[in-house]
Amino acid sequence: MADSETDRREVREGPITATNAKADWLGPSSDKTSSRPSSPLLPNSASDAASTSSLSDGKSSSYFATLEASVDGLQRRAQSLIDKINEGRSSDQDMMKSFNTSLSMKVTELSQCLEERMYQMYEQNNTLLQARLQEFSQVVERIRQLQSELKHVCQTVATVYKDL
Known part of the structure; x- marks a missing residue:
């Protein structure tokens, strides 16, 4: 029982939140841009490279912004589920207190x-014992x-026998 109380305290004292549960699998943040290897099919001119780089940066920042929004949404959903679990546990505790x-x-x-029944039986037995003790x-x-x-x-x- 003490273990379950400890578990409940841990959930209440330090619930998982979206801010402290960031995943490491996301890799580098969206502030960094990924470098693409140059392809032998693409021309190497400076203007083409600059336009390709800005186009690539726009796509990747848009991609990372969408990814960040998805991650934030998942974190909010996870926090919502954790809050529901904590509410359910609280409800369960209240129910158990009421049950107890x-x-x-x-x-x-x-x-x-x-x-009371035991004392009634004692009285009946005493009455019977009294009656039987009286008879005895x-x-x-x-x-x-x-x-x-x-x-x-x-x-x-003995007297008659002696007299005989």
């Missing part, structure tokens, strides 16, 4: 019901009376 609270209340309620006391008293009578009978028989 309601579960605790139910467990407490059931525990109290069980305790009466039986023991009757046994004492019978024992006393038997002892008296034995003494009488």
Whole structure:
């Protein structure tokens, strides 16, 4: 449970943003221009080279601007998804807190019901035990009376036997 709390804190304290997640695969920035190797089919005149270079710079800067916009869009989308994930985690945490609270209340309620039922059973058992103890006391008293009578009978028989 502590690991999941740590994970949640990491996401909240340092979420991934578009600014700190730039990819290295983009290569050099659009400030640099790529040099094209000269082709033997192209003329080597200075004016042709200058016009080709400016045309190439225009295309590459346009290409890199489009690429940069696409990357920025992807980063915004990724940040949006991360924000949704964080919102979902927050919602899950709230749901679990609510679940734990309601579960605790139910467990407490059931525990109290069980305790009340247990005391009812104690009362029923006590009533039965009291009745049986009362019967037992009466039986023991009757046994004492019978024992006393038997002892008296034995003494009488012993006396009669002596007299014979």
